[in-house]
Amino acid sequence: MSRVLARAVVLLVFVAACSNGSNTSSNQSFSGTTIRVVTFTGPQIAEPLQRRAPDFEKATGAKVQIITVPFSDLYQKLLTDFATKTNSYDATVFDPQWMGDYVPPGYLEDLTDRVKNDSALQWNDIAPFFRDFSATFKGKVYTIPLDGDFQMVYYRKDLLQKDGLQPPATWDDYISIAQHFQGKDLNGDGKPDYGSCLAMKRSAQSYWAWISIAAAYLQSQGTKQGAFFNTDNMQPLTNNPAAAAALTVYKTLSKIGPPEQLNQDVGDSRGLFVTGRCALSLDWGDIGPLAVDKTQSTVQDKVGAIILPGSKKVLDRSSNQLVDCNATLCPYATNGVNHSPFAAFGGWSGAINKAASAKVKDAAFAFLSYMSQPAQSSVDVTIGKTGFNPYRTSHFNNMGPWTASGMSETAANDYLGAIKSSLQSPNMVLDLRIPQTAFYQQTALDTALAQFLAGEISLTQCMTQITNQWNSKTEEIGRASQLDAYRSSLSITK
Amino acid sequence: MRLTRRDRLFLFAPLAFLLAGWLVLPALLGLLATFSTYSPFATSVQFSGLANYAAVVRDPLFVAAARNVAVFTLVAVPLELVIGFSVAYMLRRPFQGRAALRVLLLLPWLVSPIASGVMWHFLFGGATGIVDFVLGWLGRPDMPSPLGDLRLALLAVIAVEVWRMAPFVTFLLLPSLASIPTERWEEATLSGASWTGRVRHVAIPAVRPLLLTITMLLTGLSLGTFDAVLILTGGGPGTATVTPALYSYNRAFGVNDWPVGATSGWLIAAAVLGAGLIYVRLSRTKVAD
Structure with missing residues (x-):
């Protein structure tokens, strides 16, 4: 009996293995099909695509060409290619912020039915925000998320514990902790260090940092409320007491950090943080893997991560005043603090050119699905050089790849806890x-x-300048069409 | 052998072909774009008259960029000329290794502005830079990067440009200064000319046409300053180091505002053309003299 049972188990394992094999549309079903995928030069983002393409080719018979262009050229190259109907690219791994320019003219393939019918993709494993908002435009799915980009705060766990401080729950807390550590020697080299290190360089990534701060004051009633414009009339939310509060925090932080902070981009602030020179920093998920990298980090197992700090006061849009949180205004608040984590940039995502031939579209979808499937992505998100950060529930539940990457279980729990929340x-x-x-x-x-x-x-x-320029651009393009695009991006259907 | 008109045309034809296809035609298309709403992705193009020019000159950011590039040119070009000339003057007498030194002088210019921008970003860095290292070695406190200081950022960018171009000026002037006959120096010395007199009456007259050409070259390059600024500061802090070329790049490639990008590009071209006309005029005056 036990032999029969053993045979049955072997048979089941074999069947399961065969069904796993179908994750990449096996049986050489795309033999003779070439997929041209364009993305940015990298090495991030391009690296996992290039590394995994041969395995996909082997399993499906398709040929995958990864074409890379500098990030600054990618948007233009894609738009020119789509608009002139040159169609040199069948698929792209791109910045989903550009969906507003690519989806309305009909350049991207609607993937709604494909994601529903692809069980291997495990669509429901992708976190709801990325599934329902980031990948979606006007209620339809246009991209497959490959990266979970949002900002959070990193802090030196050892320093805060030693001084009996709690990680910052609000931006006021962040400022007081930064002030507490500013000028103290934090890495034992005898030199004064910094309370907070942020990217504030012009023409870099700084504006995302300000939005991360402003979000806590501007949006309190869920993603659909939006943090940039009023969803009824497309008036910018940049000239009100909430924007002013965020600007005040931002300016204060410009003075609690390295003296040359105004010329530092994320590369500089990350370098300072992982060499132990800062008590706090605000960044994407990248600091997590960097902090455990023995070749450059001096703060291994000393780094904690938390959801972006929030605010006890938020903008009441009816009165245009900053008011205390209450159950109506801040339904998602924790201990009276409204947290608004910000999916800055949105995470690299894959999309398919609508003008590609049917077979190429099938193959391109299979490749993007393969890249996103947990078997591949759960490993890729643990490797710093991929530039991919977690975006699936399984990425948090499966600790194996994280510990295998060199992260201690405590560090992994801290890092993933912040991402999860x-x-x-x-x-x-x-x-x-x-x-x-x-x-x-x-x-x-x-x-x-x-x-x-x-x-x-x-x-x-500052507030007037931003508001005036945003309003003039909105008028130039058309307020109604911009409002429609903004509401569509937030999946507001009524 | 004297070249006929036909010979000259024949020799010039390949260059003319290249320039027409890859410089004149795109430039003219760019010029047409400045009077329209042209964009590579636009479904229709409309004539807009001088609206793009009005938009550019009214934009406070472009005004700041024009102010910055004026300061940049007025400070950097004379410094490059003075330092370049002075070093060439000191190296004019033959000595062993002069040829090798002359090649070394080319190095800063040979390094691409992007690469030198990255290098100077780190050299100026408060935490990682050579300045900080030297100060630490001397027991002095850290000095923050001047690139993050509103008052010093433009001067720091100018310093990097001078570091890059002054040795190149030396490289160009050295052969002319070295070729001045020894008798002329001796003559000046015997007639009691001071050091400045020798420079004024012997050295400068010998290199004046070349000096004029180099001035023109440096002015044109300064007016179009772009890549080093992009890497060093991105135009910041605030608008302290933004230049018209950076403005043009950001508008055309950052936000796809092609007409405004092309318009600001043509305004730079007009400024360079103005400098060129002054050069031609001065050259002719010299020839007439």
């Missing part, structure tokens, strides 16, 4: 995804913030 928040802020997002953020917002930090303009002038 951010991902599970129904109040996650979706980054802006409307036509000409680049102008709104990289030009108007970035310039005004840089001028404000440098003291070239006052707080009031």
Whole structure:
């Protein structure tokens, strides 16, 4: 009897193995099909695609060409290719913020039915925010998430514990902890170090840091409320007491950190943090794997991560005042603190060119699905050089790849705990995804913030400048169409 | 052998072909774009007259960029000329290893501005830089990077440009200074000319046409300063180091505002053209003299 049982088990294992094999549309079903996938030069993002393409090719017979272009050229190359119907690329792994420019003209393939019918993709394993908002535009799925980008706060666990301090729950806490450590020697080299290290360089990633701060004051009623514009009339939310509070925090932090902070990008702030020179930092998930990298980190097992600090006061949009949180205004608050984790940038995602041939689209979808499936992605998100951060529930539950990557179980729990609490928040802020997002953020917002930090303009002038420039761009493109795009990005259907 | 007009045309034809296809035509298309709403992705293009020019010159950011590049050019070009000339003057007499030194002088110029921008970003860095290292070695406190200081950022960018170009000026001037006959130096010395007199009456007259050409070259390069600034500061802090070329790049490639990007690009071209016209005029004056 036991032999029969053993045979049955072997048979089941064999069947299971065969069904796993079908995750990549086995049987050489795409033999003779070439998929041209364009992404940025990397090495991040391109690396996992290039590394995994041969396995996919072996399993499916498809040929995958990974074409890389500099990040600054990627948006233009894609738009030119789509608009001129050149169609040199069948699929792309791109910044989903560009969906606002690519989806309305019909350049991207609607993937709604494909994701529903692909059991190997395990769509429901992808965190709800990335599934329902980040990958979706006007209720339809256009991308497959490959990366979970959002910002959080990192802190030196050892320092805070030693001084009896709790990790910051609010931005006021963040400032007081930063002030507490500013000028103290934090890494034992005899030199004064910094309370907080942030990226504040112009034409870099700084505006995302300000939005991470502002989000706590601006959005309290869930992702659909939006943090950039009023969803009824497309009026910018950049000239009100909430924006002013966030600007004040941002300016204060510009003075509690390295003296050259105004010229530091994330590369600089990460370098300072992992060499033990900062007590606090605000960043994407990248610091987690960097902090355990023995070749560059001096703070292994000394780093904690938490959801972005929040605020006890939020913007009441009916009165345009900053008011104390209550159950109505802040339904998702924790201990009276409204947290609004910010999916800055949104995470690299895969999409398919609608103009590609049917067979190529099938093959491209199979490849993107293969990259996202837990078997591949749960390993990729633990490798720093991939640039991929966790975005699936299984990425938190399966600790094996994390400990295998060199992270101690405590560090992994800290890091993943922060990501998990951010991902599970129904109040996650979706980054802006409307036509000409680049102008709104990289030009108007970035310039005004840089001028404000440098003291070239006052707080009031800063808010007025951003608001005026955003309004003029909205008028130029069309307020109604921009409102429709903004509401679509937030999946507001009524 | 004297070249005929036909010979000259024949020799010039390959260059003309290359320039027409890869410089003149794109530049003219860019010029047309400045009077329109052209964009590679636009479904229709409309004539917009001088609206793009009005938008650019009214933009406070472009005004700041124009101010910065004026300061940059007025400070950097004379410094590059003075330092370059001074070093060339000191190296004019033959000595062993001069040829090798002359090649070394080219190195900063040969390094791409992007690479030198990355290098100087770290050299200036408060935590990682050579300045900080030297100060620490001397027992002095840390000095923050000037690139993060509103008052010093533009000067730091100018310093990097001078570091890159002054040796190149030396490289270009050295052969002319070295070729001045020894008798002329002796003559000046015997007639009681001071050091400055020898520079004014012997050295400068010998290199004046070349000096004029180099000035023109440096002015043109300064007016189009872009890559080093992009890497060093991104135009910040605030608007302290933004230049018209960076403005043009950001508008065209950052936010796809092609007409405004092309317009600001053509305004830079007009400024370079103005400098070129002054050069031609000065050259002719010299020839007439």
